[in-house]
Amino acid sequence: MEQPAHGGEPAGAAGDAAETLDHPLPEGVRRRVVALVADAFGGLTVAELPAPLRQYARFTASRRARFAGNAMATALETDPLFRQRIGERFRTAQPDLAATVESGAPPAAVDPVEVAAAAYVLRPPGWVKLVAAAGEEAVRADAERADEAGRRELERLRGELAAARDRARAETEQLRHDLEAARKEAESVHRKLRGAQSDVRRGEAALRRAQAEMDAVRAEAAAQVSAAESESRRLKARLGEVEAALEASRRAVREGRWVEDMRLRLLLDTVLDAAQGLRRELALPPVSVHPADTVDAVAPGRMSAKDIAARALSETDPALLDQLLALPQTHLVVDGYNVTKTGYPTMPLEKQRLRLLGGLSALAARSGAEVTCVFDGAELAAPVLLAPPRGVRVLFSKPGVTADELIRQLVRAEPPGRPVVVVSTDREVADGVAKAGARPVASALLLKRLSRLS
Numbered sequence: 143m144e145q146p147a148h149g150g151e152p153a154g155a156a157g158d159a160a161e162t163l164d165h166p167l168p169e170g171v172r173r174r175v176v177a178l179v180a181d182a183f184g185g186l187t188v189a190e191l192p193a194p195l196r197q198y199a200r201f202t203a204s205r206r207a208r209f210a211g212n213a214m215a216t217a218l219e220t221d222p223l224f225r226q227r228i229g230e231r232f233r234t235a236q237p238d239l240a241a242t243v244e245s246g247a248p249p250a251a252v253d254p255v256e257v258a259a260a261a262y263v264l265r266p267p268g269w270v271k272l273v274a275a276a277g278e279e280a281v282r283a284d285a286e287r288a289d290e291a292g293r294r295e296l297e298r299l300r301g302e303l304a305a306a307r308d309r310a311r312a313e314t315e316q317l318r319h320d321l322e323a324a325r326k327e328a329e330s331v332h333r334k335l336r337g338a339q340s341d342v343r344r345g346e347a348a349l350r351r352a353q354a355e356m357d358a359v360r361a362e363a364a365a366q367v368s369a370a371e372s373e374s375r376r377l378k379a380r381l382g383e384v385e386a387a388l389e390a391s392r393r394a395v396r397e398g399r400w401v402e403d404m405r406l407r408l409l410l411d412t413v414l415d416a417a418q419g420l421r422r423e424l425a426l427p428p429v430s431v432h433p434a435d436t437v438d439a440v441a442p443g444r445m446s447a448k449d450i451a452a453r454a455l456s457e458t459d460p461a462l463l464d465q466l467l468a469l470p471q472t473h474l475v476v477d478g479y480n481v482t483k484t485g486y487p488t489m490p491l492e493k494q495r496l497r498l499l500g501g502l503s504a505l506a507a508r509s510g511a512e513v514t515c516v517f518d519g520a521e522l523a524a525p526v527l528l529a530p531p532r533g534v535r536v537l538f539s540k541p542g543v544t545a546d547e548l549i550r551q552l553v554r555a556e557p558p559g560r561p562v563v564v565v566s567t568d569r570e571v572a573d574g575v576a577k578a579g580a581r582p583v584a585s586a587l588l589l590k591r592l593s594r595l596s
Contacts, residue, residue: 162270167262168277170284172215174259179214180207182231192217192224218263229264240264243272254283457584460591466581467509469561474509475552475575476502477545477566478517481585484567499531501592506533508595514552518545546571553578 167175180203183191188199194213198206206214217224233240243257244266258276261269466472482494489497499515506513512535519538530536539548549564553575556562562580565588566572572582 167273168258168281170255171258171262171273171277174255175218175262176207176211176214177203178232178259178263179218179228180204180211182228182235183214185231186227190227192221225263225265232260232263236260458587458590460587460594463563463583463587463591464509466561466563466583467505467511472509472511472561472563473556474505474511474513475549475562475564475580476513476515476588477549477564477568477571477585478515479545480566480568480571481588484585485589495528498592499528499534499536501595502534503531504595505592516545516548516552546574550574550578553580556580 166172183195183198183203183206188196191199195217198209198213201209218228219225229240239256239260243260243264254276258273261272261276266272467474476498478495478498479491482489482491482498486494486497495517502513502515505511513533514535514537516537516539519540528536537548539545546566546568549566549571553562553564556579558579562575564571564575564580564582565585566575566582567585575582
């Protein structure tokens, strides 16, 4: 370890007292001084380091420069012994530069920042001037570099400005072109709009003419209807006159035939007397069957469809349907989908048909009535593959014919006087078949009766 000279003061202390910087180190010189101290730092022992710097003894040079830069600069300025040791390490590392700096005449080829940093560490006589001159040279070099960078930046900005102007001219030209195209398109749209407005006006005029013609047609149709009604009333009056004349003619014919009838009656009495004599001769028994007995009618004690309806049975009582089916030769006509959609609408149509036809088959077997079930076939895409159950006739309506119309045709086909029962909740169907002489019943009544069979 080095010893201080002259009673405890390190070498160079007197020069330090005589020469001091009157302004801070230039930033470039300061960074170089910190780098020199960080490089020489590693050659010292922990005991040779100032106390504040000992914690950085194991750091690398780059980490010491980063984390201990300010502490090393302070120690170098305030601790002459530490500065002397760093100077000796510098002389060992760079003897040529140290010798030229201590001689006071460094060569011009050496970087002034290196010279200023070495002078600050070694502190030879006149080191303040060397640091100041190097600082000025560094500032001048920084200024030149800044000027060069400014010139390059200015050239770059000029180039960007020229390019921006070119882009602005191109965009302006494009905008002018787009504006011209938009103006032409607007003119075309205006022309089309004027044409459309003209078409609308012509259409409105045509609509007014059509409305006027329609009003004229309606007036003419109303006049024709009125004339037709007048002609109908005249024909009805004429028909009444003809019917009155026909009735008078019939009365005259009956009066004219009275004499002939009297002669025929005398002849008939003669024949009857002869027949009675013949009967006595042949000993024929009296006749027990008369022609009136062969006429199909309702005898006392037997019920007709009207008799059944007149009884105090509820319209929803299944016994009403049993009494109707008990009539001789009853024909039961069922509106198929009306019944199934009332009783089990959530099932598929195929299963609805099968369930209803199964119940009707059992009802037909028990009652002996003729049963016909009608389904709407207007929306069928293909024929229905269905084997009708025993005792039930299954019919689908043809395209263009509804099931309601097919039911009315079946009712009209029956002879007057035959009991016909139609099952449907459709009010129009019920009213229509009732006018034709059939007995309508609700679908719920049939569903209740079929539920008793299951």
